[in-house]
Amino acid sequence: MEIKKTVQDLTVARNISLNNRHFLLDLIAPEPLPLMLPGQFVQVLVNDSPTTFLRRPFSIHQVDYPRKSIRLLVQIKGDGTRHLSSLREGEALNVLYPLGNSFSLPSVKNVLLIGGGCGVAPLLFLAQFLNQNRIRPTILVGFRTKEEVSEIEAYSAFGDVFITTDDGTEGEHGLVPDHSILQKERLPFEKIYCCGPDAMMKAVARLAALHKIDCEVSLENTMACGFGVCLCCVTPTDRGNERVCVEGPVFNIKRLDWI
Amino acid sequence: MEIKKTVQDLTVARNISLNNRHFLLDLIAPEPLPLMLPGQFVQVLVNDSPTTFLRRPFSIHQVDYPRKSIRLLVQIKGDGTRHLSSLREGEALNVLYPLGNSFSLPSVKNVLLIGGGCGVAPLLFLAQFLNQNRIRPTILVGFRTKEEVSEIEAYSAFGDVFITTDDGTEGEHGLVPDHSILQKERLPFEKIYCCGPDAMMKAVARLAALHKIDCEVSLENTMACGFGVCLCCVTPTDRGNERVCVEGPVFNIKRLDWI
Amino acid sequence: MTNLSVNIAGITFKNPVTTASGTFGYGEEFRDFFDPGKLGGIFVKAVTGSNREGNAYPRMAETASGMLNSVGLQNKGVDHFVREIYPRIKDFDTHIIVNVSGSTIEEYVRVAEQINELQNIPAIELNISCPNVKQGGMAFGTIPEMSEEVTRAVRNVYKKVLMVKLSPNVTSITEIAKAVTDGGADVLTLINTLLGMAIDAERQRPILSTITGGLSGPAIKPIALRMVWQVHKAVKIPVIGLGGIMNATDAIEFLLAGASAIQVGTANFIDPMASVNIVEGLKAYLQKNHIADVNDLIGALKTD
Amino acid sequence: MTNLSVNIAGITFKNPVTTASGTFGYGEEFRDFFDPGKLGGIFVKAVTGSNREGNAYPRMAETASGMLNSVGLQNKGVDHFVREIYPRIKDFDTHIIVNVSGSTIEEYVRVAEQINELQNIPAIELNISCPNVKQGGMAFGTIPEMSEEVTRAVRNVYKKVLMVKLSPNVTSITEIAKAVTDGGADVLTLINTLLGMAIDAERQRPILSTITGGLSGPAIKPIALRMVWQVHKAVKIPVIGLGGIMNATDAIEFLLAGASAIQVGTANFIDPMASVNIVEGLKAYLQKNHIADVNDLIGALKTD
Numbered sequence A, B: 001m002e003i004k005k006t007v008q009d010l011t012v013a014r015n016i017s018l019n020n021r022h023f024l025l026d027l028i029a030p031e032p033l034p035l036m037l038p039g040q041f042v043q044v045l046v047n048d049s050p051t052t053f054l055r056r057p058f059s060i061h062q063v064d065y066p067r068k069s070i071r072l073l074v075q076i077k078g079d080g081t082r083h084l085s086s087l088r089e090g091e092a093l094n095v096l097y098p099l100g101n102s103f104s105l106p107s108v109k110n111v112l113l114i115g116g117g118c119g120v121a122p123l124l125f126l127a128q129f130l131n132q133n134r135i136r137p138t139i140l141v142g143f144r145t146k147e148e149v150s151e152i153e154a155y156s157a158f159g160d161v162f163i164t165t166d167d168g169t170e171g172e173h174g175l176v177p178d179h180s181i182l183q184k185e186r187l188p189f190e191k192i193y194c195c196g197p198d199a200m201m202k203a204v205a206r207l208a209a210l211h212k213i214d215c216e217v218s219l220e221n222t223m224a225c226g227f228g229v230c231l232c233c234v235t236p237t238d239r240g241n242e243r244v245c246v247e248g249p250v251f252n253i254k255r256l257d258w259i
Numbered sequence C, D: 001m002t003n004l005s006v007n008i009a010g011i012t013f014k015n016p017v018t019t020a021s022g023t024f025g026y027g028e029e030f031r032d033f034f035d036p037g038k039l040g041g042i043f044v045k046a047v048t049g050s051n052r053e054g055n056a057y058p059r060m061a062e063t064a065s066g067m068l069n070s071v072g073l074q075n076k077g078v079d080h081f082v083r084e085i086y087p088r089i090k091d092f093d094t095h096i097i098v099n100v101s102g103s104t105i106e107e108y109v110r111v112a113e114q115i116n117e118l119q120n121i122p123a124i125e126l127n128i129s130c131p132n133v134k135q136g137g138m139a140f141g142t143i144p145e146m147s148e149e150v151t152r153a154v155r156n157v158y159k160k161v162l163m164v165k166l167s168p169n170v171t172s173i174t175e176i177a178k179a180v181t182d183g184g185a186d187v188l189t190l191i192n193t194l195l196g197m198a199i200d201a202e203r204q205r206p207i208l209s210t211i212t213g214g215l216s217g218p219a220i221k222p223i224a225l226r227m228v229w230q231v232h233k234a235v236k237i238p239v240i241g242l243g244g245i246m247n248a249t250d251a252i253e254f255l256l257a258g259a260s261a262i263q264v265g266t267a268n269f270i271d272p273m274a275s276v277n278i279v280e281g282l283k284a285y286l287q288k289n290h291i292a293d294v295n296d297l298i299g300a301l302k303t304d
């Protein structure tokens, strides 16, 4: 099924600061939302930031169809995200969406979601979607430090949550791929979905390959257009260079040259 | 006396809309204001306007030394001034000031100030300054239409005010140089100070020359730096190309090649 | 009634707003947003002799009011275009023009010959200005003799309207323009991207895998306008102008400087509606200024 | 202790941050804002053989992340410089370098000879790249033979450090760089402005009195970085880099690309403190990254 893309002025309903690097943006559409799938993303036009020329891509963190609202989870990286962090209720934000493919619906039951940093963004939507399909995933999320651990209640509603922090101030100490649930000789998972920094995703991909677990990752290649026309965002796959914004952002690791 | 220029973050104390094209900005300095003279201007750094690269020059409209406050009168022309129009109380504005020369203190008593559009900006400060030097000027100001006629009370405190509007909805109908007080065979003025659109200033300059009245005009050449280093703002004078931002903005019409 | 249509080398464009090669895909991706039939024309992504994977990622760097790209002509080759893509787009209600690229004169000629057979393609745009391929590309476009030679070789086999897209990375754009005109071009398109570079100061590395790439966007508009103006005065054939056009005002500036039509490039990425909005804005400008025919704007810059 | 000083052709600059000719006056205008002695050097406004009034107003147009200027070398001539200006600035606690311009080789030579006599001027910067004068200027800088010839002529009379400032409006910057090096230059400065144009769509007129002018500011940074990188690899003499540097990060990018020092130009207009802020930012970067000597950054771009 082909979902029609649209470019729309959404209205900021809430801008919720989680900590000094992360915030949630609730955006309300003027008309019923198009159907969206977990793993898809939006391209946001950042106004009034002289150093931000192109749109900025963000995963869809949550969708509330009745309220015609989508939620983004944003980490402040540079000028673009800094400008978004100061958006106020009622301001308009021009958004191009929904973009990209999505995570696949698994045919198995033992599913693990792994997210690090703001790579957790698409996993909440995915967890909810899995629940709707009667799958309760295990969710492993990594943060830098205790202050940044957030939305655990939201995740817990959809699955069993495990936490790591880089500095050990909450959950297990260390990086996500080092968490004890991944250190067993045989892992109880049949499918892994992973999103986060490249190095983390590659480590998880190696682990999945080792344990012969099917694994999908969501890439965050830099983008100019986000809807398939510039060919700037490509990644090498078994079919040559493919567009992360159309054929991705979600790829099965079998199709990448990672391992 | 050399006045030291400074570049400072001023705080917006008030942003007063006069009509849908004009507003007043009150800016408070963090320390006592430098001495400023009527005719001088400031260069404002417009934040968060992607299409505004250079600073924007504005005349000093009023000065309140005890409150460490200066007031600008701004007309919305393009993106830069539009951004300034939405500044809120408490926001910071980076300002480079004071710049340029100033109107000269007249040695005569019968003085006429003529301003059109936002060319009236420096005249309020000048009128106040003249009063402090025991001169009560005649003040002739032109506006587009009734809705834009503003600050008449402020001018009236310092002199006798006459008004024209382009559409005749208030004061005399027509352009400033056509006002009846200028249509006499002998004009009762010994000095004219004029600021406004080029065409208006040139008409006034011709009139002044005809009546052999000493006349100073304030130019608004486009500027890159505003403090004398780029040589972009020059005007031809009897000493060759001179910088409007340093040797001006005020020039005696004798020194220009206008007539 | 305001006339928006322009005639360029015998082809009537319903309006002078077209889209730049490499920034509009094959037009299909924009159908979610608007009917491509509203545009004067579409210049599709570069087509080469055979499949190319293009350069390695990263291929993009954002710069002040612009971007660098080093896509490197990724496409599936002319056979694939003729077989798979052409049938899908040939009935668009607008002119489809194919951007023809290559590394050798033979490759350009071969692609042009195959496109010549496609009934609904009224013109090709010879890309002798791509800065992102090791051989050919920009090299052809920076040497007058080579520009003329490749143009002439294609002219010999291509029977419809031959447009040639010039590189701005040259000392004298008029010299190249004249050489290409002598080679038999019907129309000149300018400008392609300027060769630039971006560095990540934290990682102390170039941002692009290819180190250098092509600069596009509003940053280059002053250079593009200057070149269109110079070339318009130097040659007799029509010029299509582009480089940093984001809105109708920009487009009008290019028409005034002498462009008979304009292309919208990088702007498509930021606003997929940019090109149709420009059609509307142009119409509004003409009406506001009581100009009955858009042709009255072309080259109408007053310089007295 | 972090070392910020660089040695360029025998001159020790206390730091690699200098200011670009035509954007810093004679340094005096900045004394209200900071002590010019904090800078590595100051390149003063172009000096020509005799008084020049420059071009007519308007001389400036704002563009996307940049500006066009067509000042046209307005200055009171070399005699006036020697007599009036030099005495006022010669004791600044920084290197004063004179930007030497002209319309003929004789004029360049005459100015260089006179500046050669000024004890506190350790170098000149030969401006063979000004796009804003009818004769000479950029013409010299776009033809390798002429670039070499004017450099050699000045080399014959100028005994101190000879820097030559290159024009970016060329097909091959390395070819010009090599020609100028062969002509006897000690140092290359790049880039000067790119030739551009701006149009007022409402008035249907060019904005500049001269129609075209020189583009500067962040818009041109990618092009400048690319040229510095290319030239740094192509010649053995030091390169001074500029073009759109607004902050310390930009400056570091130029150093990484191979510049031994940088110049701050248009940024001075927007923030008179830009250059000293860059000195501070550079120091902070070195400290944060535990780099003891700024020389370790020069040309250190990792491209493996």
Ligand SMILES: Cc1cc2nc3c(=O)[nH]c(=O)nc-3n(C[C@H](O)[C@H](O)[C@H](O)COP(=O)(O)OP(=O)(O)OC[C@H]3O[C@@H](n4cnc5c(N)ncnc54)[C@H](O)[C@@H]3O)c2cc1C
Binding pocket: A041, A052, A056, A057, A058, A059, A060, A073, A074, A075, A076, A077, A078, A079, A080, A081, A082, A118, A121, A122, A219, A220, A221, A222, A223, A249
């Ligand atoms: C499909 C997709 C989904 C994404 N989802 C989210 C999300 O849900 N939440 C979120 O916070 N972020 C997400 N990102 C990343 C987000 O787009 C960037 O962090 C953002 O664009 C940075 O913009 P900026 O202007 O603040 O920073 P910039 O000033 O543009 O960049 C700051 C620094 O971050 C680096 N950077 C910027 N973008 C990327 C990138 N895509 N990959 C690697 N490095 C980069 C830059 O090189 C620079 O060093 C996503 C990216 C993609 C492609």
Ligand SMILES: Cc1cc2nc3c(=O)[nH]c(=O)nc-3n(C[C@H](O)[C@H](O)[C@H](O)COP(=O)(O)OP(=O)(O)OC[C@H]3O[C@@H](n4cnc5c(N)ncnc54)[C@H](O)[C@@H]3O)c2cc1C
Binding pocket: B041, B052, B056, B057, B058, B059, B060, B073, B074, B075, B076, B077, B078, B079, B080, B081, B082, B118, B121, B122, B219, B220, B221, B222, B223, B249
């Ligand atoms: C010394 C001086 C004092 C000034 N004092 C005042 C003042 O007190 N109040 C006030 O409202 N304005 C004043 N101006 C004019 C003001 O600086 C401009 O209107 C402003 O810079 C426009 O900025 P913008 O970004 O809104 O418009 P832009 O988008 O830059 O320009 C919009 C339109 O106005 C034209 N324009 C812009 N600046 C000028 C100019 N200087 N001369 C002629 N046309 C111009 C442009 O060409 C364009 O067509 C002064 C200018 C100078 C040089």
Ligand SMILES: Cc1cc2nc3c(=O)[nH]c(=O)nc-3n(C[C@H](O)[C@H](O)[C@H](O)COP(=O)(O)O)c2cc1C
Binding pocket: A230, A231, A232, C020, C021, C022, C023, C045, C046, C069, C071, C073, C099, C127, C130, C165, C191, C192, C193, C215, C216, C217, C218, C220, C242, C243, C244, C245, C263, C264, C265, C266, C267
């Ligand atoms: C991502 C990207 C890909 C491009 N691919 C091509 C191409 O395949 N063929 C071509 O002739 N020009 C190509 N160009 C150049 C554009 O067609 C255009 O000449 C240039 O971007 C300047 O216009 P703009 O500033 O409006 O984008 C490409 C530009 C970009 C940004």
Ligand SMILES: Cc1cc2nc3c(=O)[nH]c(=O)nc-3n(C[C@H](O)[C@H](O)[C@H](O)COP(=O)(O)O)c2cc1C
Binding pocket: B230, B231, B232, D020, D021, D022, D023, D045, D046, D069, D071, D073, D099, D127, D130, D165, D191, D192, D193, D215, D216, D217, D218, D220, D242, D243, D244, D245, D263, D264, D265, D266, D267
């Ligand atoms: C207003 C102005 C005047 C200039 N005058 C000169 C000059 O006299 N001599 C010269 O060599 N370069 C001159 N330049 C070019 C600058 O020195 C510099 O090479 C160019 O602006 C690029 O750097 P930037 O982007 O940092 O400004 C001038 C530039 C500007 C903007």
Ligand code: FES
Binding pocket: A222, A223, A224, A225, A226, A227, A228, A229, A230, A231, A232, A233, A234, A243, A244, A245, A246
């Ligand atoms: S970002 Fe343009 S094709 Fe993917």
Ligand code: FES
Binding pocket: B222, B223, B224, B225, B226, B227, B228, B229, B230, B231, B232, B233, B234, B243, B244, B245, B246
């Ligand atoms: S604006 Fe720069 S010298 Fe006047």
